[in-house]
Amino acid sequence: MARTPRNTLSADLIVRTALELMEAKGTDAFSLRGVAGELGVGPMALYTYFRNKDDLYDAVRDHLMGLLPAVPSDEAWPDQVRAVCRSLRLLMLQHPCLAQLLAGRPLSGHETARVAEGLLGVLRAAGFDAETAARTHTTLFTYVLGSTSWEIQMAAERRDPEAWRRLRTSMESLSARDFPSVVELAPELARTTGGDEQFDYGLDLLLAGLQLQVRTPS
Amino acid sequence: MARTPRNTLSADLIVRTALELMEAKGTDAFSLRGVAGELGVGPMALYTYFRNKDDLYDAVRDHLMGLLPAVPSDEAWPDQVRAVCRSLRLLMLQHPCLAQLLAGRPLSGHETARVAEGLLGVLRAAGFDAETAARTHTTLFTYVLGSTSWEIQMAAERRDPEAWRRLRTSMESLSARDFPSVVELAPELARTTGGDEQFDYGLDLLLAGLQLQVRTPS
């Protein structure tokens, strides 16, 4: 019986454990000590496989990006773009921690590059020049990131009854004289903080703009 | 000489000090102890004015939102929308901490409501119905939030030479066979992670989609 068994760890095992922990106890509850504890190991053991916490973050992000399906190849380019954006959003909803992992750090890793490659390939094949393809890629990515992060954030807030109550009362304290539109549209605003329809609404605006641009090149 | 002078603090003074600290030492360097130290006061003194750290965060965010200019009233609605989005982005660039303050917590506070009121008012005046106005508001807000947060994040990364070097090398390690588009467009992608042009590109796509929708109501 080895008192300190070796080679029981691996980068992949650590990543999967970290991911499980984030999904079970919430993104914020994640800590190196927590992951190490789950693995029955001291906190410093992780530093054999990752330079620091951010490095582990990046690895988890890339692992999640690997779960994205390939771009459908037998569709028109607007539908392909829609598919890529929708599947990224779905992945983020399925793994809420992904929102923070994507927002907080630059993109890196092979799986992440694969996803970018898919979208860029669609855009190039559709006839976009290099600069426009890059601009469009960034625009789409930041839209998906922003809107879905917001959606997740709001959903989390709604789950916390105390925070939700405070939000409602602070909403109701607004005078209808000073803020007529906000007060009038409060129910609509609450309804449009997320959901498939809201996401598709913005995405379709972007796609409409794109198609218009393709048809009338400057 | 009073050993513990009283009434030297105020919510507003604390907010301003917190803001100064965040801008001087970076958003992450902000801590209750740091703010209290700057004010020559114990950490717990702040709890007289704020329930907790998030509460202070919200106050700082609302304070910053108060700096946004009013919506120009003598322009066509697409230009008004553009002006609102641009000024929010500029404020975020000027106060990088605002990105995190907006992303991490739900919106609240009077100044924040004032800004929402401005944009919603423009949309209602332009003839959008309640639901479409709310959807558009959310779409525009999340686009500005996502794209500008990303821009700030990338700019910060570029300022850290170590992180920037690692990013470059990880980019260059991608094989041109597996990731042809990413490798080919690397320079364009690096160039389009921010800047006025990139922001306006996406914003104009959204506005083009919106105008199209107005002209051809379902």
Next chain:
DNA sequence: ACACCGTACTATACACTGTACGTTAAGAAC
């Protein structure tokens, strides 16, 4: 078989964090 060495892991320690709790003293009201 045995010494060796790189490496996987442990142990300890440091400088932080937010905040719960209990105490003290300043200023106002009577």
Next chain:
DNA sequence: GTTCTTAACGTACAGTGTATAGTACGGTGT
């Protein structure tokens, strides 16, 4: 002068990431 409220203090706790140093296992060379 007495009493009440409250602003600010001090202490303490349970965390955090990680630098540094030490230890014992596994595979390799002789």
